[in-house]
Amino acid sequence: MLFVYPAHATQLAIQASNAVLTLALYPRDIFEGAVRFLMRTLLPAAFVGAISLDMVQEMDWTALVGLLAFAIGSTLLMRLVFYAGQRRYELGSAINVNV
Secondary structure (H helix, E strand, O other): OOOOOHHHHHHHHHHHHHHHHHHHHOOHHHOOHHHHHHHHHOOHHHHHHHHHHHHHHOOOHHHHHHHHHHHHHHHHHHHHHHHHHHHHOOOOOOOOOOO
């Protein structure tokens, strides 16, 4: 069983953050396939950096509509997850005594 000590978790978080920043520095056109998908969805730093630069350099209305649809869809999904979690929330200091 793997147990991560707090110091190791800190180092892991630093390395993960550095990996995201390193990938964000490269132009998005050099990546293909699954890496390009990850760059555009799961790695927001790369997503924000590359897409905003493209929108400044050359305006593509189709891409703008797609980005807006993605933003609205993401917001609705996050809202759904938040309210589902809120319905299941129980106050941590509540004490129920069954007699």
